[in-house]
Amino acid sequence: xxxxxxxxxxxxxxxxxxxxxxxxxxxxxxxxxxxxxxxxxxxxxxxxxxxxxxxxxxxxxxxxxxxxxxxxxxxxxxxxxxxxxxxxxxxxxxxxxxxxxxxxxxxxxxxxxxxxxxxxxxxxxxxxxxxxxxxxxxxxxxxxxxxxxxxxxxxxxxxxxxxxxxxxxxxxxxxxxxxxxxxxxxxxxxxxxxxxxxxxxxxxxxxxxxxxxxxxxxxxxxxxxxxxxxxxxxxxxxxxxxxxxxxxxxxxxxxxxxxxxxxxxxxxxxxxxxxxxxxxxxxxxxxx
Ligand SMILES: Cc1cc2nc3c(=O)[nH]c(=O)nc-3n(C[C@H](O)[C@H](O)[C@H](O)COP(=O)(O)OP(=O)(O)OC[C@H]3O[C@@H](n4cnc5c(N)ncnc54)[C@H](O)[C@@H]3O)c2cc1C
Numbered sequence: 001x002x003x004x005x006x007x008x009x010x011x012x013x014x015x016x017x018x019x020x021x022x023x024x025x026x027x028x029x030x031x032x033x034x035x036x037x038x039x040x041x042x043x044x045x046x047x048x049x050x051x052x053x054x055x056x057x058x059x060x061x062x063x064x065x066x067x068x069x070x071x072x073x074x075x076x077x078x079x080x081x082x083x084x085x086x087x088x089x090x091x092x093x094x095x096x097x098x099x100x101x102x103x104x105x106x107x108x109x110x111x112x113x114x115x116x117x118x119x120x121x122x123x124x125x126x127x128x129x130x131x132x133x134x135x136x137x138x139x140x141x142x143x144x145x146x147x148x149x150x151x152x153x154x155x156x157x158x159x160x161x162x163x164x165x166x167x168x169x170x171x172x173x174x175x176x177x178x179x180x181x182x183x184x185x186x187x188x189x190x191x192x193x194x195x196x197x198x199x200x201x202x203x204x205x206x207x208x209x210x211x212x213x214x215x216x217x218x219x220x221x222x223x224x225x226x227x228x229x230x231x232x233x234x235x236x237x238x239x240x241x242x243x244x245x246x247x248x249x250x251x252x253x254x255x256x257x258x259x260x261x262x263x264x265x266x267x268x269x270x271x272x273x274x275x276x277x278x279x280x281x282x283x284x285x286x287x288x
Contacts, residue, residue, distance in 0.1 A: 002122065003122065016062035017062065018065060019055045019056060019057045019058045019107065019110075020055065020056070020138070021065065021067065021112060022035070023053060024036060025051065025053045025111070030264070032132065033079070035067060035080065036051070037052070038050070039068035039070050041121070045118045045120060046120075048083055048118075049117075050068055050112075050113070051111075053098060053112070054098065054109050056108075058107055058110035060107050061087055064085045064087065064092070065084060065125060066085050067081075067135065068080065071129050078129040081129060085119055091118070092113075092117060093112065094110050096111050101258065102251075102255040143219070144199065144206070144216055144219065146220070146259065147219040148199060150195070150226070151192065151195055151196050151199060151223070153231070153252050153256070154227050155192060158188050158189070160234055161184065161230075161233060164237055164241075168239075181237060187229075187233070188229075188233055194226070195222060199219050202219050214272065214277075217270075220263065220266075227256045231256050232253065
């Protein structure tokens with residue numbers, strides 16, 4: 001209750017920002033059991049040592065939620081816990097804002113060091129050893145909001161593509177009269193609609209109380225590809241204009257590239273989907 005009052009309520013009221021620190025430069029973020037950050041209990045305090053990067057929004061955040069190993073002898077998925085570290089902790093140091101492809105994000109994507117950060121015992125988030133469980137609870141809903149945002153950006157790019165194709169003429173015809181451009185339009189319409197329905201389906205499953213891991217992984221990698229491909233076609237239809245800053249498309253394109261990496265690379269989400277399909281098939285001898 002104290003944690004909720006001190007940290008959650010000001011967050012919900014929009015008075016402060018937080019950031020989430022899991023990824024580390026030295027090890028593969030796709031296999032979080034490799035994370036090297038450590039937290040040790042010393043009396044009534046946890047002592048945290050960690051080196052993180054890609055902590056989105058770290059500059060200006062009031063606190064960071066840090067994933068660190070607390071129980072090295074436990075089963076791999078029960079070794080880590082999450083901690084709240086205030087940004088004014090003397091051991092909290094923003095090393096740099098990592099220069100990243102795409103437009104500036106408020107608070108940056110930062111490299112952060114935690115050197116002997118002492119936090120009260122109560123700053124453990126949830127239970128000891130439940131770091132991955134909590135991360136999963138946070139990342140699922142986060143991923144579906146990415147998918148929603150991507151549909152909006154894809155749709156805006158689609159609108160620009162269709163509008164321009166009806167205005168620009170070459171060889172006596174508008175671009176929209178050429179079959180290749182019509183294929184761009186038809187493929188984009190189908191892909192955006194598919195992404196929208198997959199997102200709605202995943203959201204519906206979540207509303208039923210299901211974690212919808214397979215459905216969320218499907219829209220994570222499928223949605224990121226639709227986003228990329230639709231913007232790419234919209235740029236192509238605009239010709240040289242498409243890569244200028246005179247339309248929002250080039251900005252969208254730079255942003256879209258990282259969608260295939262953050263919150264789980266495409267390959268990891270495909271692996272999750274394939275594993276679930278195969279598991280069900282082995283049990284029931286049919287695909288679902
Ligand atoms: C814009 C942005 C914002 C981010 N914000 C945050 C944040 O706020 N907090 C945070 O903690 N992290 C954040 N991240 C980090 C992100 O979650 C990681 O980059 C991601 O999990 C991948 O980890 P990695 O970069 O270490 O790549 P690695 O794990 O080293 O993987 C590299 C590549 O290997 C391949 N690969 C990996 N696993 C497999 C597999 N099983 N099968 C086949 N190929 C595979 C993929 O092609 C992958 O892209 C952010 C990243 C970006 C780009």
